[in-house]
Amino acid sequence: MNGLLATRRGAITAMLLAVVIYGGNFVVTRHATLNGLSPNDLAALRFGVGGLLLLPVFLRAGAATCAGVGWGRGLVLAAMSGLPMVLLMNTGLSLAPAAHGAAIQPGTVTVIGAVGSIVMFGVRPPRIVAAGILTVLAGLACIGIAGGTSGSRSIVTGDLCFLAAGALWGLYPLLLQRWQVGAIVSTSIVAVLSMAYLPVYLLGSPGIMRVDALVVAFHAVNQGLLNMILGLWLWGSAVRTLGAAEAQRFPPLIPVVGTLLAIPLLGEWPAPVQAVGVALIVGGLAIASAGPFFAARRVATRS
Template identity: 35%
Template sequence: MAMQKTVPAGRGMEGIAWAALAVSIFSGWFVVTRFAVVRNLEVWDITALRFGVGAVLLLPALFPRGRPLPGWAWKEGLVFAMLWGLPFVLLVAAGLQLTSAAQAASIAPTAMPLFAGVLGAIFLGERHGRRRWAGYAAIVAGQAALLLIGTAVHGLPDPGGILALLGAAALWAVYTLRFRGSLLTPIQSAALICFWSAVLFLPVYLAAGLSNLGAASAGELLVQGLYQGVLMSAVAVITFNRAVGLLGPAAATGIIALVPVAASSIAIPVLGELPAPAEALAILAIVAGVLLVARPVRRPAGS
């Protein structure tokens, strides 16, 4: 049996720092996106801004030293775009329209480490140990409690919104596991996700007349363009990819699942969405599970 070793402390701290930066951006994204979709912009506008701006910003990464990436990279990038690109954004945006920023931020980021852990154990043979499995159990229990509490306080949650967010979490988890074994760099992955998503979506968006950008103010468009196209499409994807490379999928996704605390806090002053005390306790229970999950994976010696 192969000897096991943990991630070196220096790499672990660096990975946590990258993950923390990604958490801060993801947290604001749920609030900023819901702010847009319940006011002047549509899901299609958010998607167009995210991938249109991101594709232009990251285009140089697709042509290092003036030459395009090799063919295998473009194919891998298309797979990534189907996992953490266009379908993911549309599912999350749909979930945000049917739920709240706090609910969306509690479901998608916290379900993602659970999917990543289960799929990693089944298909990659990852060994998580009792502590991490206990963390996954706490996440499931916390999510179930959150839905039950939310039903009692706010009424029955929209099942379509819940399913959309769970679907997005599953896609995100598969991307995380696949990226770990990819030869693409974090910035190349981000650039290819934006490129393929823009190629697939923007022609339909323009030809079908889906744009509602004219209904938004210049300030709103500026904020959405910067957050969706720069922070989410470029900075967040790159920082998250770095965290996955340094910590491993289970630990990186575990840290990302701290998003609900930050998103719920931001949603209070921005959207006026104040969680009930019981909901706040359920979110904290989920976070407790996340903390059990968020430790670097043990790798075979010499890997």
């Protein structure tokens, strides 16, 4: 399997599979919240399954030092991509259409990543990247206007949850870069530390007890195995083969997948202004992601 992923064709296939997993998760999670599972239930499934599976990785890296990063940094990482981020995303999906989450969250990640790179590392984005970010912001504004004029407070609240989740997720890779933490180790830290939520969840009234066991098992696999472990492994393996510049051309497909899947699976057709917003975000992500690729080509041409 590793040999296959080392080829260009295998790496592209792995990246596309990861895109389907992450884009489809917005639709699957939205469906779960509409059919009996709460944001708390889904978070418990995600970290219960993912935490148990990744516990050996965490212990092997050193529990005393929080897998080698220190407990202070470990807790910060867990806050950025663990329980708070997941609860915000799941809550958003219980209130607003899946297409909103699939567009707003990756769009916010891109904006936070660009701004954070300037502040933390002094990296000035090329003009094409800046243009892409401005396009994303315009798309976010369109979705915000559409939600505000729809008269639905729940949609506005859901969109704000997506913005907050995107902000946390956007800061997460910046901290990984600053602290030089590997992908699998960081994921094990987030999953294992987030398991601290399970006793609190079980002391309440676990919603999964009232849902069909097959439905619970399906979402346990989706949350804990597909999104937390498999998607990350596929993405990281593909990046090692393709390189960061080419890999950045794939994230714009996430909102496309999420928006398209929401139509047949959830019957969620975006309103005209919302559709414009989603299109702007997808276009902006594509422009911003293509920036490093074109910059690298210009450098290669000059040399």
